[in-house]
Amino acid sequence: MELYRGGLRVNDITNRWYQDISKSNYGAFITFIGTIRDEDNIDALSFDIYEPILKSWFESWQIIANQKGAKIFMAHSIGDVKVGESSYISAVASPKRRVALELIDEFVEDFKANAPIWKYDVIASKRVYAKDRSTPMNGAGVLSGEEND
Amino acid sequence: MVKIEFLGPIEIDDIELDIDNLKDLSIYMKQDENLKEWIDISAVAVNDKIITTPDYKLNSGDRVSILPPVCGG
Numbered sequence: 056m057e058l059y060r061g062g063l064r065v066n067d068i069t070n071r072w073y074q075d076i077s078k079s080n081y082g083a084f085i086t087f088i089g090t091i092r093d094e095d096n097i098d099a100l101s102f103d104i105y106e107p108i109l110k111s112w113f114e115s116w117q118i119i120a121n122q123k124g125a126k127i128f129m130a131h132s133i134g135d136v137k138v139g140e141s142s143y144i145s146a147v148a149s150p151k152r153r154v155a156l157e158l159i160d161e162f163v164e165d166f167k168a169n170a171p172i173w174k175y176d177v178i179a180s181k182r183v184y185a186k187d188r189s190t191p192m193n194g195a196g197v198l199s200g201e202e203n204d
Numbered sequence: 205m206v207k208i209e210f211l212g213p214i215e216i217d218d219i220e221l222d223i224d225n226l227k228d229l230s231i232y233m234k235q236d237e238n239l240k241e242w243i244d245i246s247a248v249a250v251n252d253k254i255i256t257t258p259d260y261k262l263n264s265g266d267r268v269s270i271l272p273p274v275c276g277g
Contacts, residue, residue, distance in 0.1 A: 089277045103212045105271065107252040131276065143277040163277075172276030173212030184213035189273035192247035194256045198230040199244045 056113045057130040058104060062091075062140030072128045072146055081126070081148040083155040087163055089143035091136050099135045099177040100142060100185075108171045116162055125149035125158055129166075135177055169193055207267045214242055214272055226258050229268065247271040 057068070069086055076084050091100050113129060120127045125147055132142040145163060149155035168190050175182035205220040208229065216238060223229055226248060233239040248255050249269040250262065262268065 102276070105211050105269065108249060108254070108269075108271070111252065166276055168274070170274060170276040171211070171271055172274055173272065174275040174277075175213070185275055186213070186273065189275040191245045191273045192254070192271055194247040194254045195245055195271075195273070197248050197256055197258055198226060198233065198246065200227065200230070200258045 056110060058106065058133055059130065060134050061132060062136045063130055063132055063142065063144055065141050065144060068130050068144055069146070072148075076126065076148040079126075079148070080150065082150050083152040084146065084148045085155045085159045086144065086146040087159055088141055090141050091138050093138045095176065095178075097138065097176045097178055098180075099137045101135045101175040101177050101182050102132055102142065103173040103175075104131065104133055105171040112170055116165070120147065120149075120158060120162075123149065123154045123158065125154050127158070127162060131172065205264055206262050208270065209267065210239075210242075210270045212272050212274075214239075214246075214270060223262060225262055226255065226260055226268075228262075230258075242270060242272055245273050 065088055073084060117127055128146040130144045136142040145166065147155040147159045147162065149158065169192050174185040174188065176185055206223055207218060207220050209218045210216045221232060230243060233243050249271060250260065250266055
């Protein structure tokens with residue numbers, strides 16, 4: 056897992072991952088590249104990350120991937136990322152295509168729902184929490200007394 | 205004492221409370237106008253492990269993190 060301040064250098068990161076997996080006997084390599092879209096008059100998006108829990112969340116997915124003979128990669132930005140730049144890259148390498156196709160779907164969806172990352176719109180140099188686009192994590196509600204996982 | 209840290213968009217400084225479990229923390233947060241909106245929608249970690257049981261026992265020196273709704277990518 057790799058974290059960078061600002062927009063991601065997509066070519067450098069994905070080429071390095073490809074070099075890494077091309078030496079092993081993987082038959083499939085799928086990348087997902089997330090890019091900041093021009094919408095709602097934003098200048099940029101900005102991200103806060105809680106690294107200790109992001110790291111353990113990622114490691115638990117790496118174990119799942121390894122059990123299927125696959126390997127997961129991920130890079131994410133910290134701080135401001137301008138429109139048109141990339142803030143998120145993930146990838147899965149697997150011996151055959153089905154495992155990678157399914158795993159990239161499950162991994163990216165769980166990333167959106169449970170990775171401890173907070174997003175802000177940057178409009179006129181002000182950061183506004185993207186609350187209506189955010190999802191309570193698994194376990195949310197425990198303070199309301201709900202038994203929940 | 206138990207240290208409470210509020211992550212991401214919750215703009216509240218860390219606090220230290222003399223509490224025994226998450227129910228005590230919930231009672232504290234309900235009394236604060238700036239914190240009560242986060243009670244129902246936040247997840248909780250103790251020493252960086254997500255906790256899902258409300259009566260989870262807290263010990264002095266524990267570090268509790270409040271994690272509001274997320275949106276990576």
